[in-house]
Amino acid sequence: MILLQTLIHQTYFLMSAVIAVLLVTRLFRRKSRPGLAYDIVYAYTIIPFVLRALHIK
Amino acid sequence: MSERALVARRVALLAASLVVMVVGSTDIRALRAYRETVVVSEAFTRQVPLSTYFDGVRGTLMDVPVFLFDSGVPGGSVLILGGAHAYEPASPMMAYVVMENIAVTKGRVFVIARANMSASTLGMLGNAYPPFFRVKTPWGEAKYRIGDRETNPLEQWPDPFTFVHYPSTQNLAYQDSRNLNRTFPGRPAGNLTERTSFAISELIRRERIDMTIDVHEASMGYPVVSTYVCHERAEEMCMMAAMMLSAEQFPMKTENSPKSLRGLTHREIGDFTESLAVLMETPEPFIDKFVGPMTEALMLTGRDEFMQTAADRGLLYADYDMKTGATLDYRVGRHLGGAAEIIKQMGEFYPEKAVGVSWPTYADVMEKGIGAFLHDPGKAPRERVFRH
Numbered sequence: 551m552i553l554l555q556t557l558i559h560q561t562y563f564l565m566s567a568v569i570a571v572l573l574v575t576r577l578f579r580r581k582s583r584p585g586l587a588y589d590i591v592y593a594y595t596i597i598p599f600v601l602r603a604l605h606i607k
Numbered sequence: 608m609s610e611r612a613l614v615a616r617r618v619a620l621l622a623a624s625l626v627v628m629v630v631g632s633t634d635i636r637a638l639r640a641y642r643e644t645v646v647v648s649e650a651f652t653r654q655v656p657l658s659t660y661f662d663g664v665r666g667t668l669m670d671v672p673v674f675l676f677d678s679g680v681p682g683g684s685v686l687i688l689g690g691a692h693a694y695e696p697a698s699p700m701m702a703y704v705v706m707e708n709i710a711v712t713k714g715r716v717f718v719i720a721r722a723n724m725s726a727s728t729l730g731m732l733g734n735a736y737p738p739f740f741r742v743k744t745p746w747g748e749a750k751y752r753i754g755d756r757e758t759n760p761l762e763q764w765p766d767p768f769t770f771v772h773y774p775s776t777q778n779l780a781y782q783d784s785r786n787l788n789r790t791f792p793g794r795p796a797g798n799l800t801e802r803t804s805f806a807i808s809e810l811i812r813r814e815r816i817d818m819t820i821d822v823h824e825a826s827m828g829y830p831v832v833s834t835y836v837c838h839e840r841a842e843e844m845c846m847m848a849a850m851m852l853s854a855e856q857f858p859m860k861t862e863n864s865p866k867s868l869r870g871l872t873h874r875e876i877g878d879f880t881e882s883l884a885v886l887m888e889t890p891e892p893f894i895d896k897f898v899g900p901m902t903e904a905l906m907l908t909g910r911d912e913f914m915q916t917a918a919d920r921g922l923l924y925a926d927y928d929m930k931t932g933a934t935l936d937y938r939v940g941r942h943l944g945g946a947a948e949i950i951k952q953m954g955e956f957y958p959e960k961a962v963g964v965s966w967p968t969y970a971d972v973m974e975k976g977i978g979a980f981l982h983d984p985g986k987a988p989r990e991r992v993f994r995h
Binding site for chain 1: 613614616617620621623624625628631632635636663729761763765796797798799802
């Protein structure tokens, strides 16, 4: 049970890292919505995922 | 825009975001990394990790130090549990003042100052809490963490849709799965907070703790403020202690632990161990929802004009005057006096469980402030200095 809880807990950190990488990729490589506003949104939405992946917040 | 210019713009935005992240998380990282210093008194016997009593918390932030002060003279035993809710700072501060000044002439005293260490490493979401508060001492300022009510999600996540308390199966709010004062008596195969509760319950059982005093603070708009909350086995001594305190020191009420509200220390420790379970609440304006800016000054002084308005309209459950507020000294002093009195009453009711103990009194703290009772770690013997 504890092992399962630990696995689920660590999966969340992993998911955060994957989403952060995905957002960085989309910031640089996307075909739709190329405007500045979307660049800004992609750039700042990375922050919480990086903070979680790095065990900071 | 050329492809090169587009890439340059995006690199610049990503760099700016990372700068914002690093700068913005400075306080968060500082709070999580900071360790408080305590200089234990000459009565100190030994320190063991909580995992000594249950291995399920080993290697986690919840494997907190348990400090023992043993007189060597047969008598009763007491556990002082501080910091179950880290956002109630008079609780760990009371434990620290006890640890730094305690003298024990009979029996044993165990102290856990930061029962939920994890909760003390993050701020309270949405409340704009300052991360630290500082206490002035004769040798400088001592800095302490103001934490959250619940275990840090970095240690325990995700929350369930509904928290089902073990073993009663009562449904509680989802965030209570991370609330140390809703997870007692604990579950060995449960989540980290439940395992911590179980470890503390095991400590109480194995060390044959006669009385457990769980130290809290309450908002003044909450009826259970300035109160002992007692398991029915401790009911009479709580009433005596409250009467003595109200007559001689400060207003104190007493209330029985509700049998239908599960997971709290005063209910479950009383039901699942032989210990007499007592919880103490002191008035803390800082955690009321209708106060003004939640600043370090408010936490230290308890002075707030909105609180005064609520008091004028009869909405509070304790006396309040903005001129005096509810200072940290007052709140810690109340806890020191409240714990000393209930321990004294235990000895009156059960002489075989008597514990001879002394630490700064309510009057001492009101006169000199708690800073006068915190010792300079720079001048203390190294074996008595702990980082916490």
